[in-house]
Amino acid sequence: xxxxxxxxxxxxxxxxxxxxxxxxxxxxxxxxxxxxxxxxxxxxxxxxxxxxxxxxxxxxxxxxxxxxxxxxxxxxxxxxxxxxxxxxxxxxxxxxxxxxxxxxxxxxxxxxxxxxxxxxxxxxxxxxxxxxxxxxxxxxxxxxxxxxxxxxxxxxxxxxxxxxxxxxxxxxxxxxxxxxxxxxxxxxxxxxxxxxxxxxxxxxxxxxxxxxxxxxxxxxxxxxxxxxxxxxxxxxxxxxxxxxxxxxxxxxxxxxxxxxxxxxxxxxxxxxxxxxxxxxxxxxxxxxxxxxxxxxxxxxxxxxxxxxxxxxxxxxxxxxxxxxxxxxxxxxxxxxxxxxxxxxxxxxxxxxxxxxxxxxxxxxxxxxxxxxxxxxxxxxxxxxxxxxxxxxxxxxxxxxxxxxxxxxxxxxxxxxxxxxxxxxxxxxxxxxxxxxxxxxxxxxxxxxxxxxxxxxxxxxxxxxxxxxxxxxxxxxxxxxxxxxxxxxxxxxx
Numbered sequence: 001x002x003x004x005x006x007x008x009x010x011x012x013x014x015x016x017x018x019x020x021x022x023x024x025x026x027x028x029x030x031x032x033x034x035x036x037x038x039x040x041x042x043x044x045x046x047x048x049x050x051x052x053x054x055x056x057x058x059x060x061x062x063x064x065x066x067x068x069x070x071x072x073x074x075x076x077x078x079x080x081x082x083x084x085x086x087x088x089x090x091x092x093x094x095x096x097x098x099x100x101x102x103x104x105x106x107x108x109x110x111x112x113x114x115x116x117x118x119x120x121x122x123x124x125x126x127x128x129x130x131x132x133x134x135x136x137x138x139x140x141x142x143x144x145x146x147x148x149x150x151x152x153x154x155x156x157x158x159x160x161x162x163x164x165x166x167x168x169x170x171x172x173x174x175x176x177x178x179x180x181x182x183x184x185x186x187x188x189x190x191x192x193x194x195x196x197x198x199x200x201x202x203x204x205x206x207x208x209x210x211x212x213x214x215x216x217x218x219x220x221x222x223x224x225x226x227x228x229x230x231x232x233x234x235x236x237x238x239x240x241x242x243x244x245x246x247x248x249x250x251x252x253x254x255x256x257x258x259x260x261x262x263x264x265x266x267x268x269x270x271x272x273x274x275x276x277x278x279x280x281x282x283x284x285x286x287x288x289x290x291x292x293x294x295x296x297x298x299x300x301x302x303x304x305x306x307x308x309x310x311x312x313x314x315x316x317x318x319x320x321x322x323x324x325x326x327x328x329x330x331x332x333x334x335x336x337x338x339x340x341x342x343x344x345x346x347x348x349x350x351x352x353x354x355x356x357x358x359x360x361x362x363x364x365x366x367x368x369x370x371x372x373x374x375x376x377x378x379x380x381x382x383x384x385x386x387x388x389x390x391x392x393x394x395x396x397x398x399x400x401x402x403x404x405x406x407x408x409x410x411x412x413x414x415x416x417x418x419x420x421x422x423x424x425x426x427x428x429x430x431x432x433x434x435x436x437x438x439x440x441x442x443x444x445x446x447x448x449x450x451x452x453x454x455x456x457x458x459x460x461x462x463x464x465x466x467x468x469x470x471x472x473x474x475x476x477x478x479x480x481x482x483x484x485x486x487x488x489x490x491x492x493x
Contacts, residue, residue, distance in 0.1 A: 054183030
């Protein structure tokens with residue numbers, strides 16, 4: 001690949017026993033097998049990782065190639081050049097752009113990837129696609145992790161056939177779309193974050209981006225988080241991974257709502273329905289986790305909740321099993337792949353006439369300013385009388401606050417003003433409204449648990465304690481809302 005081209009690729013996790021079947025199901029072509037050894041580099045401070053850059057020397061087939069990739073996910077900027085020796089070429093133009101001279105001199109090997117690659121290139125529905133099946137391991141110091149992956153890389157033509165091929169191959173074997181390259185996997189081994197629950201990372205928004213591009217950046221960011229937490233939950237149950245999975249789904253659903261005028265097409269509703277299913281598969285687990293955590297946090301020696309614990313833990317186990325089963329299902333695999341395909345190639349990108357194109361091409365900062373003002377106006381209306389409305393109305397206000405926060409956090413890089421004070425005020429409101437909502441949910445949960453005897457008595461004691469804390473939370477919510485109203489908007493252009 002010539003320097004500076006975009007690498008367009010789909011990467012899937014696949015069990016080693018299924019790799020041969022995937023290769024057999026792919027379009028025919030001459031298959032090459034080779035051993036590849038890749039050494040990855042970074043500075044002691046991890047400057048490349050912080051900048052979402054990977055740097056490696058790959059040796060295979062008698063050749064050595066130095067490669068720098070920038071970005072995450074489906075499309076990444078790639079620069080590469082052949083080298084003759086074992087050492088990095090510090091004069092590599094892309095590397096010079098990435099790091100100053102003093103930093104380049106501190107680059108050193110950090111981990112190694114060794115794989116056996118079986119590779120085939122073919123034409124499929126008008127596109128030239130390279131299929132690579134990799135099996136091996138990534139090693140960082142004393143730690144190592146297995147690699148078993150299927151990669152589809154677009155070599156020429158439109159990328160839609162590549163998604164269609166991925167769907168066909170997924171019918172042969174369970175293929176889980178992953179946005180974590182080998183660099184991310186190796187870095188995770190170094191700092192111990194491999195298979196750790198994936199928290200939200202800021203989408204790379206900047207002025208000059210169009211509204212459509214801003215949506216794609218936000219959506220890609222959430223899909224990375226969804227896929228990564230799915231990996232965690234397929235290996236082992238995790239309270240935090242369930243939580244972060246739900247956060248990612250909520251952020252994507254919120255983005256779909258915020259960008260509805262830009263992304264509305266015939267497939268959008270199907271995407272929303274599948275995301276709602278995934279959120280629902282995790283709701284009980286999260287509600288029970290919060291219930292258990294809040295019960296454990298009550299500091300009152302007069303409260304004996306021991307009789308309640310077995311029933312709650314049994315319900316949590318069932319709910320978590322449901323969430324783990326969801327991310328291991330074919331429906332989850334299809335959701336992640338279909339949503340990615342829609343974000344990258346959906347009809348919404350070209351649908352409609354001049355008015356639709358104008359909405360897509362609107363500068364992101366102008367779109368964001370309008371969206372944030374609209375979100376703020378709705379929240380102010382819904383939260384005008386928090387004391388005088390019922391739990392359902394307060395819940396609606398909480399959802400509006402959450403959507404405003406998600407939008408504010410995503411759009412903050414587009415504006416010069418500091419968004420932190422405004423976002424902090426939303427967080428405070430969310431916390432207080434969340435406490436009120438948790439109390440309402442707790443009452444419903446107790447009803448669904450069908451408790452009896454000592455367990456029911458303990459639950460009633462807990463609910464009474466939560467109800468006693470309600471006035472304080474209500475007062476805090478009103479105060480937080482007043483603070484939010486007084487916070488000046490940061491989205492002035």
